[in-house]
Amino acid sequence: MSSALSSATRLRRLSMAVILCTTTALSACGMGDVRRPMADVGDSDTSVASQSLASEESNGVAEENQLRASAEPGEFAAQEPEILSASDVAQAPDQQPDTIVVPEAPQVAEPKRYSLPESEPASDDAESYGYSGGIRDPIARGETRLAMSGSETACRTQLKQLGVVFQERDPINDGGVCRIDHPLTVSGFSSGRIRLKPSATLNCQMTLAFARWVKGDLSPSTRLRYLSGINTIHQASSYSCRTMSSQRGRSMSEHSKGNALDISRITLNNGKAIQVQKPGWFAFRQRGLLNTVRSDACDYFTTVLGPGYDRFHGTHFHFDLMQRRNGRRACR
Template identity: 35%
Template sequence: MRRAFVAFTGLTLIVAGLVGCGRFSFESREAWRRQAEEACLSAKLVQPTAYMSFASEIDGPGTCGITYPIRTTAFARGDVGLTSRQTLACPIIPEIDSWLARTVQPAAELYFGQRVVDLRAGSYSCRSRNHRPGAKMSEHSFGNALDVMAFRLSDGREITIKSGWRGRPDEQDFLREVFIGACRHFTTVLGPGSDMFHYDHFHLDLARHDPAGRRRVCRPVIKFDPRLDPGTAAVRARPSPVPNAARAERPALPAADPARDPFGQAPRLSSRMDPMRAPGPDARVPAAPPRGGFFDND
């Protein structure tokens, strides 16, 4: 009788262990991920260079991995470096390059008179979303996401998301300009104010939130008049110009009060329109997602 009890108990523990690790033991990566990688490579959207090389397949643990991982130390044909080497899947790299060329560099020249020369960023990591036990696997687990913590300008100045989102006026404007621009390139964009996990970085990914891959998540919803035309990256004239003197005197936002603002979200800037609801000429700008609640997409 005792032997039977011990055997039953052992079998129960084994079954419980298999169930607990089911995500790693029995699930497989979605087929579209490999297909997207192969399509990107077939189109030669990414090719080996002095700063970009192909590595051996990453397979596991569990569903984590990249079929054709690419290790890179720079984007934009080497013009924008990385403070540390990153590993990504092919599809997201052209979108990062396009975002840098069409939004980030024009915005840096507009607001600072400088160019961005480096990014402080993070990429591949086999983990659940926001490191939360039981959550779905992060897009970082498939090399399909990039976290951007800071931009370094050609004069050596570093603009961090953590301090710049509520910092000097030019930093606020630059970060909001590149945040809104990112929503035209990536299916998920999360920044300060979206939830407690993204107070210090922009999360960018190409997740498929629906079978057709059309739904987009862009949080927080902010009110800000972009000065860059989304179609040409040209600077648009302001409908109501603000004198330079008055603009220079606009104070930085006060530091976040954890009791009132636990996620570090800046107060909404006054605007004639909500860019998430008024996409303008670029059809890829998403409509505003539902308000309220947290998105667990990192």
């Protein structure tokens, strides 16, 4: 009887040991904690699932921190995201998620170097009156319009207003007083309706005085006496490096400065040619015109010489702007 009881006791102990071993094995394999599904089942309580997920995430963060602490200092620094430009991304479309794309800066065009435009040469077209000629090198040449004084610039403005046909010329310097710093080639007046032949080389102030004389005195006088306007004014001398009357030993003429002009003939629109010379006994209109022009010209010029003064001025009028110390004018 006692042996039967001991056998039953041992069998029960063996069964309990097998159950304990089985339970321990199942627990070690993860079968003891069965996760509930996260499906929405209405008003059921999901707090158990949320706590399970939270605990799992915290365990993952802890493991990651342990790995970072145990890693060497330069291990994670080498895994920094790579920075690529937009062109590199276009060439490599299969880019990793941790790649940072930096857009390329816009290309700015290099500014063009500025250079002074080269002016066209002066035109011989008389219709372009009142405009200066071309300037080839406005920086290297001191005689250009950029170097003109205020009076020279103002003078040219007045010539344009009067309709004088002129062009700029290169500076003239023939030595001594034979020079014009800013010479003009004058070919007409009244916007080209009155021509000057041949073209005269003068300074600006002499050109301005002559243009005023033509407009204010000569043109009205010819209309009054001949009922016709002026077609052409014929000049005998403008700039010329010489002495007075081309006589040796005399002072230099105002012609050597471009400050004088000689007129020998005037042609009217009706074809009448008026010679500047001592008229005959019965040339009443010619005598009256020449006398009037000669006397009134002293309002425009400082020197007026003509037929009857001497043998050197018997065939032309001489006009100039000579500056005398006492301000005297010579009208003879």
